[in-house]
Amino acid sequence: MGRSPLWTAIRDHITEDIARGQYAPGDRLPTEAQLADRFGVNRHTVRRALADLAEAGMVHARRGAGVFVRHRPTAYPLGRRVRFHQNLTAAGRVPERRILLLETRIANAEEAEALQLETGAQVHVYEGLSLADGAPIALFRSVFPAARFPNMLAALRSSQSVTAAFAAHGLGDYTRARTEITAKPATPTLAAQLQLPAGAAILRTVAVNVDGAGLPVELGRTWFAGDRVALTLGAEGL
Amino acid sequence: MGRSPLWTAIRDHITEDIARGQYAPGDRLPTEAQLADRFGVNRHTVRRALADLAEAGMVHARRGAGVFVRHRPTAYPLGRRVRFHQNLTAAGRVPERRILLLETRIANAEEAEALQLETGAQVHVYEGLSLADGAPIALFRSVFPAARFPNMLAALRSSQSVTAAFAAHGLGDYTRARTEITAKPATPTLAAQLQLPAGAAILRTVAVNVDGAGLPVELGRTWFAGDRVALTLGAEGL
DNA sequence: GTCAATTTGTACGTATGTATG
DNA sequence: ACATACATACGTACAAATTGA
Numbered sequence: 001m002g003r004s005p006l007w008t009a010i011r012d013h014i015t016e017d018i019a020r021g022q023y024a025p026g027d028r029l030p031t032e033a034q035l036a037d038r039f040g041v042n043r044h045t046v047r048r049a050l051a052d053l054a055e056a057g058m059v060h061a062r063r064g065a066g067v068f069v070r071h072r073p074t075a076y077p078l079g080r081r082v083r084f085h086q087n088l089t090a091a092g093r094v095p096e097r098r099i100l101l102l103e104t105r106i107a108n109a110e111e112a113e114a115l116q117l118e119t120g121a122q123v124h125v126y127e128g129l130s131l132a133d134g135a136p137i138a139l140f141r142s143v144f145p146a147a148r149f150p151n152m153l154a155a156l157r158s159s160q161s162v163t164a165a166f167a168a169h170g171l172g173d174y175t176r177a178r179t180e181i182t183a184k185p186a187t188p189t190l191a192a193q194l195q196l197p198a199g200a201a202i203l204r205t206v207a208v209n210v211d212g213a214g215l216p217v218e219l220g221r222t223w224f225a226g227d228r229v230a231l232t233l234g235a236e237g238l
Numbered sequence: 239m240g241r242s243p244l245w246t247a248i249r250d251h252i253t254e255d256i257a258r259g260q261y262a263p264g265d266r267l268p269t270e271a272q273l274a275d276r277f278g279v280n281r282h283t284v285r286r287a288l289a290d291l292a293e294a295g296m297v298h299a300r301r302g303a304g305v306f307v308r309h310r311p312t313a314y315p316l317g318r319r320v321r322f323h324q325n326l327t328a329a330g331r332v333p334e335r336r337i338l339l340l341e342t343r344i345a346n347a348e349e350a351e352a353l354q355l356e357t358g359a360q361v362h363v364y365e366g367l368s369l370a371d372g373a374p375i376a377l378f379r380s381v382f383p384a385a386r387f388p389n390m391l392a393a394l395r396s397s398q399s400v401t402a403a404f405a406a407h408g409l410g411d412y413t414r415a416r417t418e419i420t421a422k423p424a425t426p427t428l429a430a431q432l433q434l435p436a437g438a439a440i441l442r443t444v445a446v447n448v449d450g451a452g453l454p455v456e457l458g459r460t461w462f463a464g465d466r467v468a469l470t471l472g473a474e475g476l
Numbered sequence: 477g478t479c480a481a482t483t484t485g486t487a488c489g490t491a492t493g494t495a496t497g
Numbered sequence: 498a499c500a501t502a503c504a505t506a507c508g509t510a511c512a513a514a515t516t517g518a
Binding site for chain 3: 032047061065
């Protein structure tokens with residue numbers, strides 16, 4: 001036996017193959033038996049290497065099916081300005097947004113407080129699903145003060161873009177004032193909407209966007225599929 | 239073989255023994271051979287159980303010496319809900335901090351890549367528990383390049399502060415280069431350490447700190463109890 | 477829907493290497 | 498130097514889940 005264990009060399013070899021694109025996300029690796037044969041080691045030695053890769057989240061084994069390269073969790077930068085479509089497109093993934101609900105109703109207590117509205121004020125609600133490469137990434141629900149943005153729903157229906165809808169109301173620039181992140185198991189309905197197994201972990205963010213004067217213009221709540229998303233804070237984000 | 243694998247029963251048995259105080263923090267477990275004999279299984283089956291416990295940080299194996307129980311919190315204020323808002327920028331300031339492990343070892347692949355070390359390089363590991371009002375909030379594990387910070391462990395042992403330990407090595411200023419946040423259900427052992435029900439949601443953050451020149455100095459991984467913590471990002475934090 | 481082949485998971489066995497005390 | 502104890506690595510066999518004919 002050399003300096004370092006045999007299985008580490010195998011792990012590194014497979015890691016490099018994945019990094020080089022030899023095995024792409026979603027691909028199935030050769031079977032354990034084939035890998036053992038190729039590297040000239042016992043199947044258990046391969047399994048030790050695969051166990052390390054699985055622990056690091058690079059691959060995922062399915063009994064009877066094979067070992068698969070994981071999709072890297074979709075990076076979702078949390079910055080002053082979130083650009084969902086640009087970021088996903090830059091990552092080579094196909095972004096999609098599906099409208100689930102557009103309505104106007106009375107703000108509840110939490111919404112009224114966050115948006116600094118009086119009780120009983122009306123808000124527009126925009127609820128939808130964000131997808132990448134066809135897989136649901138997040139369920140979002142945004143509320144806007146109806147008095148200030150009277151045509152919000154129509155604007156959202158045509159563009160699906162919050163930024164564009166704000167621009168249609170003369171609001172060119174808005175920034176994120178506060179974000180709160182928690183985690184909890186998915187409720188059955190939420191799991192179904194995100195196409196996750198029941199009880200899967202959910203990343204919940206609550207964010208408030210404000211205009212240039214600091215007035216709240218949007219309360220956005222998002223429920224991310226915990227294993228499909230990695231919220232990232234870049235250096236500029238701290 | 240029954241419904242669930244043999245090794246899980248052995249893992250749970252040992253977990254309960256530790257919880258009951260049969261094996262106290264710092265104690266050495268019986269040898270793998272003794273455990274195999276006691277449970278009437280092969281030594282490898284015991285090793286599979288121990289590997290699971292080690293991965294979650296409940297025990298720690300030292301070649302030639304034995305398997306040791308890590309320090310865990312004793313008090314368990316049941317049903318106590320802690321309201322705790324931790325700001326990421328002030329992540330180093332928590333009411334209480336408990337050291338679970340201080341050791342030096344070879345960096346694994348993920349750590350070596352994040353810290354830009356060559357494979358086989360040594361790292362110092364600082365693992366501990368953050369608590370508020372006696373309830374566990376988060377488990378953290380930080381690794382530092384050993385070559386650059388030779389006295390890290392001693393500095394951490396005396397101060398418990400990463401900032402102070404860096405300062406003792408002449409590093410006055412360091413910044414967060416990248417933070418990644420994901421969510422997933424707690425493993426049984428992690429749930430035990432954070433005193434959560436099995437399957438509870440975990441907020442996992444991975445952060446890299448760099449010095450003024452942009453060189454990585456710390457890879458910090460933290461597992462937050464999803465329902466006891468709300469990570470908040472203020473406007474100044476974006 | 478069933479059956480058979482494939483593939484990973486579990487469990488045991490044996491031997492040897494390497495660090496500890 | 499020596500015994501102890503974990504780490505690695507080989508081997509065998511069968512169970513359980515998946516897949517495709």
